Amino acid sequence: MSNEYGHPPLKDGRHPQAAPLGPRAHMKAPDEPPGMWDKKKNVDRFLRVFYSALVVLVLLDLVIHRHAYHPWEALFGFHAWYGFASCWILVVVAKQLRRLLMRSEDYYDVD
Amino acid sequence: MWIDVPPFVILFVGAFVAALTRGVVRQAIMVATPVLGGLNLIGMEHGVHLEWTVLGYTLQVFEVDRLSLLFGYIFHIAALIGNIFALHLGSEDRASVQHTSAMLYAGSAVGAVFAGDMIVLFVFWELLAVTSVFLIWARDTERSFQAGFRYLVVLVVSGVLLLAGTLLRTRDTGSIDLGHIGLDGTLGAWLILFALGIKAAFPLLHNWLTDAYPEGTVTGAVYLSAFTTKTAVYVLARTFAGTEMLIYVGAVMTVFPIFFAVIENDLRRVLGYSLINQVGYMVTGIGIGTALALNGTVAHAFVHIIYKSLLFMGVGAVLHQTGRVNGSDLGGLYKSMPFTAAFTAIGAASISAFPLFSGFVAKSMVMSAALEEGHNVVWLALLFASAGVFHHAGIKVPFFAFFGHDSGVRTTEAPRNMLAAMGLAAVLCVLIGTFPEQTVYRILPFDASYDPYTTTHVLAQLQLLFFGAMAFVGLQKTHIYPPELRSVNIDAEWTYRWLGRRMVLGVGSAVARLDGAVRDASLGAVRRTFGLAERASAERGPREAWSCGSRSCSGSR
Numbered sequence: 005m006s007n008e009y010g011h012p013p014l015k016d017g018r019h020p021q022a023a024p025l026g027p028r029a030h031m032k033a034p035d036e037p038p039g040m041w042d043k044k045k046n047v048d049r050f051l052r053v054f055y056s057a058l059v060v061l062v063l064l065d066l067v068i069h070r071h072a073y074h075p076w077e078a079l080f081g082f083h084a085w086y087g088f089a090s091c092w093i094l095v096v097v098a099k100q101l102r103r104l105l106m107r108s109e110d111y112y113d114v115d
Numbered sequence: 116m117w118i119d120v121p122p123f124v125i126l127f128v129g130a131f132v133a134a135l136t137r138g139v140v141r142q143a144i145m146v147a148t149p150v151l152g153g154l155n156l157i158g159m160e161h162g163v164h165l166e167w168t169v170l171g172y173t174l175q176v177f178e179v180d181r182l183s184l185l186f187g188y189i190f191h192i193a194a195l196i197g198n199i200f201a202l203h204l205g206s207e208d209r210a211s212v213q214h215t216s217a218m219l220y221a222g223s224a225v226g227a228v229f230a231g232d233m234i235v236l237f238v239f240w241e242l243l244a245v246t247s248v249f250l251i252w253a254r255d256t257e258r259s260f261q262a263g264f265r266y267l268v269v270l271v272v273s274g275v276l277l278l279a280g281t282l283l284r285t286r287d288t289g290s291i292d293l294g295h296i297g298l299d300g301t302l303g304a305w306l307i308l309f310a311l312g313i314k315a316a317f318p319l320l321h322n323w324l325t326d327a328y329p330e331g332t333v334t335g336a337v338y339l340s341a342f343t344t345k346t347a348v349y350v351l352a353r354t355f356a357g358t359e360m361l362i363y364v365g366a367v368m369t370v371f372p373i374f375f376a377v378i379e380n381d382l383r384r385v386l387g388y389s390l391i392n393q394v395g396y397m398v399t400g401i402g403i404g405t406a407l408a409l410n411g412t413v414a415h416a417f418v419h420i421i422y423k424s425l426l427f428m429g430v431g432a433v434l435h436q437t438g439r440v441n442g443s444d445l446g447g448l449y450k451s452m453p454f455t456a457a458f459t460a461i462g463a464a465s466i467s468a469f470p471l472f473s474g475f476v477a478k479s480m481v482m483s484a485a486l487e488e489g490h491n492v493v494w495l496a497l498l499f500a501s502a503g504v505f506h507h508a509g510i511k512v513p514f515f516a517f518f519g520h521d522s523g524v525r526t527t528e529a530p531r532n533m534l535a536a537m538g539l540a541a542v543l544c545v546l547i548g549t550f551p552e553q554t555v556y557r558i559l560p561f562d563a564s565y566d567p568y569t570t571t572h573v574l575a576q577l578q579l580l581f582f583g584a585m586a587f588v589g590l591q592k593t594h595i596y597p598p599e600l601r602s603v604n605i606d607a608e609w610t611y612r613w614l615g616r617r618m619v620l621g622v623g624s625a626v627a628r629l630d631g632a633v634r635d636a637s638l639g640a641v642r643r644t645f646g647l648a649e650r651a652s653a654e655r656g657p658r659e660a661w662s663c664g665s666r667s668c669s670g671s672r
Contacts, residue, residue, distance in 0.1 A: 022601075026438025029526040036525075039450045041518055051588070058585055061578050070571040073486040074494060077575075083498075087579035090502035091586035098377035099597040102604070106378070111603040112612050113258075 058084075121165055121177040122187055122229055123239070125152040126194065126222030134215040145198040145214060149221070153191035156184060163231055172291060175231025181560035182413065186228040186349045188558065189417045192543070193341035193424060194221035200428050200536035201334035208332070209253040216249035217338050224342035228349050232291045233281040236350065240277055240314075243343055244270035250335025251327055259330040265612075266327035270343070273313035280306030296354040308355060314347035315398060316391045318367050322608035324391060325375075329383040329440075333431040336383060340390060340427045341420045348397045348416050357404025362485075365402055366493045368395025369500035375606060376507035380441045380599050382430045382516060386423070389466070389508040392500055393419050399497065400481035403488055406563035411480025417555050418473035418547055422465035425540035426512060429459030432529035432537070433516050439524065442511070442599035447521030455529050456517040458537035465544040467509035467580060468501065473544045475576065476551035476567045483565070502583040509580075510587050515599060 025031070040046055062081045072078040076086075129148030133141050165177035197217060204210035223246055227239035244267055251263035283303030285291050296304050313320045328339050355361060372388035372395075379385045393415070400412030432455045433448060434440040449456040461472070468474035478501065485494045528534065547554045551567060590596040605613070 022444035023439045023441065025524065026436065026526075028435075029437040029439075029524055032521075032523045032525045039447070039521075041449070042521065054581075054584070054588070058581055061574070061581055064574055065578075068570055068574055070575060071569070073483075074491055076495075081578065083575040083578035084582040086498060087502045088582040088586045090499045091506045091583040092590065094373060094499075094503050094506060095377055095586070095590050095596060098374040099595070101374055102378050102597065102600075102602075105375075105604040105606070106600070107603045107605055109601045109603055111605070 119164055120155070121226070122152055122156060122191075123222040123226035125155060126218050126225060130215045130218035130222060133218060134211055141214065142202050145202060145218075146195070148218065149191045149195040149198060152225070153188060153195070156187050156191065159184065166231075172234070174235050174291075175293075176235050177229050178231030179229060181558070182349070182353065183228045185413055185417060185558050185560060186345070187225055189345075189420050190221060190224050190228065190342065193338070193420050194218065196421070196424055196428075196536050196540050197221075197334065197338045197341065199539065200337055200431075200533055202532040203530045204334060209255070212249050213253050213332060213335060216246055216253070217335070219246040220250065220338055220342060222246075224346050227346045230293060232293050233277075233284075234291050236293055237274060237278050237281060240310075240346075241271060241274040243314075243346060244274065247335075247339060247343065250339060251331045253335060254330060254332045256330070262327045262330035266323050269313060269323040273310045276306050276313070277310035280304065280308075280310060293350075293353060295356065298355070298358050298360065308358075311347050311351050311355070312364075315344055315351060315394055316347075316368070317364055317398075318371060319607045321368075321372070321391050322606055325384055325387040325606065326608055326612075328387045328390075329381050333435045336431060337424045337427045340386070340423045344390065344394050345416050345420060348394060348401070348412065351398065352401050352409060352412055356401055356409060358402055361398050361402030362490060362493055363402070365395045365397070365399030366496045368392065368398055370395075370496055370503075373500060373503035373507055375604060376503075377511070378597060378604055380443050380601055382440050382442055382445075382512055383427065383434070385442075385507060385512055386426050386430060389504060390423055392504055393423065393466070395500070396478055396481050396497065399493065400484065403481070403484050403490070405484050405488065406561035407487070407565060408481055408484035410559045410561045410563050410565070411477065411482075411484055414477040414480060414555050414559060415474075418465065418477045418544070421540050421543050421547070422462045422473060425462035425537060425544065426459060426466065426508065428533065428537045428540065429455055429462060430512065430516060432533050435533070436526040436529055437524050441601060442515035443601055445516045445522050445524065446519040447517070448524065448526070449517040451524075451526045452517070452528050454534050455537065456513065458534075458541045459513050459517065461541040461544055463509040463513050465548065467505035468576060469580060470548075470568070470573045470576060471545065472548040473555075475548055476555070479567055479572060479576070480565055498579070502579055505580050505583045506587060510584065 062084055065081050065084075070077065072082075076082055126148060129144055129152075132144050133148075136144060159179050161180050163175050163178045165175075167174045167176050194217075198214075201210075201213060201217065204213055220243065223239045223242035227236055227243065230236040230239055248263045248267045251259050251266060253259075280303045281291065283301065283306065284296070287301060287303060296307060298304055298308065313323075316324045324344070328336050331339050351361070369392050372391040376385045376388040376392070379388060397412045397415050397419075400408040400415070430440060432452065433445065436452065437445070437448070439445055465472040465474045468478050482494060482497050482501075485497060529537075556565075587596070
């Protein structure tokens with residue numbers, strides 16, 4: 005019954021559900037054609053462009069002299085690895101914080 | 116076209132007319148009022164325009180300088196965007212309440228920034244809370260009702276503290292001027308800083324925002340995101356510029372909310388946490404207090420209001436169309452709402468400070484100022500937070516709403532007025548980001564030159580953002596990225612929403628038990644006394660005086 009965080013279901017035994025759809029929304033028809041980003045080919049193409057951009061941005065560090073105000077900034081590709089590490093650490097730490105902080109959706113609603 | 120009417124009066128009159136009219140007439144008034152009010156500000160002379168003498172004090176109701184003018188402009192732009200976004204409201208949405216409340220709220224914010232002294236500021240400070248709470252209550256749910264009450268209590272307390280601090284200062288200095296205060300060690304200054312800190316959502320004082328804004332109406336949250344915290348930023352910039360403590364308070368504000376934003380499911384609450392992060396940059400800038408830092412603060416406030424309302428509009432349009440706002444219940448909406456998706460992406464690029472978008476030309480001023488003044492650790496924290504902003508507001512919000520896992524939810528594009536409001540905000544984001552010299556830099560209050568488009572800055576920012584995005588791709592591909600879960604994450608508000616509630620209930624029931632025990636014991640003693648008396652009287656023979664008393668004494672409980 006518990007999810008991956010050992011988070012218990014609500015007190016009445018049910019799991020919290022998605023909010024009901026509003027009057028202007030509906031679920032997709034079964035025969036709906038796949039959208040642009042449902043096709044793996046498009047996603048892969050997008051990611052290839054993205055990875056190339058990463059390489060170019062790091063290589064630009066070799067040809068462009070970034071004016072550094074802080075000693076760390078002068079390191080090769082500083083903003084690249086700092087940005088990567090920041091986001092990675094942020095998410096991993098936040099995920100662990102769930103153990104401490106996460107409660108059921110109606111935590112404040114029930115006595 | 117300067118007519119020397121205090122700017123808030125125009126918005127207040129508009130609010131009352133909006134309350135009395137309906138249909139197309141009201142829609143025209145909703146659009147025309149902020150436009151007229153904004154035009155009225157152009158070319159306004161600096162100085163005191165309106166004084167009012169009461170009880171021996173001369174109140175400066177309406178005073179203008181470059182700092183207040185900048186906030187005056189942006190508040191009118193925010194009111195216009197919000198009003199256009201709300202044009203479709205009908206009577207079932209309590210349109211009259213919402214429209215009137217929104218324009219009174221905007222007028223109160225405008226009144227506060229043109230206030231010339233602390234007393235006038237206090238009046239508008241409290242009006243900000245009282246007029247805006249209806250934008251939460253109009254959602255008509257039990258949750259919004261309770262969240263609105265908590266919001267009102269916290270913000271009214273802020274006003275009471277502001278008044279108390281003002282009175283103490285007036286006793287000491289004899290002046291009610293709204294000028295630099297700074298932490299001079301007096302209780303009055305601390306009280307005022309505390310009052311401003313509540314409204315600016317300082318750490319541990321911040322939960323009224325993440326509690327109430329996501330419970331507001333779809334259109335109400337757009338206004339809420341613009342006015343209250345930025346009014347506090349304005350007053351802080353005026354009164355506490357250069358207060359070193361604020362550098363660190365602001366740095367903490369930029370960092371801690373992004374952890375909550377990553378694991379929060381309600382996308383409007385994610386935006387609430389990211390709002391606190393953004394205000395953190397402004398507070399840091401105020402703490403640094405140099406001309407560049409203060410320019411950075413107000414430029415950031417200016418662009419932030421536009422892209423933050425754009426993001427609240429994008430997510431609000433999704434909520435309006437689908438009835439859902441949780442990341443776990445959404446996804447794939449780019450198929451149904453392509454324009455909303457595109458506008459939200461522009462808002463996301465702006466808050467992430469991509470070159471050519473508005474965040475890029477503002478946020479880096481505060482960061483440059485931090486480096487110039489030698490606050491290296493603070494700079495690293497701000498840089499960490501910049502990557503983090505991109506992660507949760509730039510990627511997470513658009514990704515989980517419009518792309519990501521296809522939830523199968525289908526709908527239609529948002530109403531035309533909503534698209535128009537989002538389009539206007541998106542155009543402003545790109546215009547300001549591309550032409551900062553011709554737009555926001557022209558109206559900055561302090562003298563400090565800054566060029567955002569240096570090769571170093573552009574390359575560094577692109578590296579930071581692209582490799583932040585790389586981390587997102589990597590975390591998704593390795594399934595380390597935490598899934599969106601329907602949940603509540605406890606925060607400082609736990610102390611009053613859970614602990615405080617239980618303490619009050621616990622103390623209450625303990626008092627009730629003690630009270631019951633004392634009453635039972637004393638009644639028992641009385642009964643025993645009468646029993647003794649009855650027995651004694653029975654032994655001696657009956658007497659009138661005793662027999663009548665016994666029934667009433669052995670009565671209740």
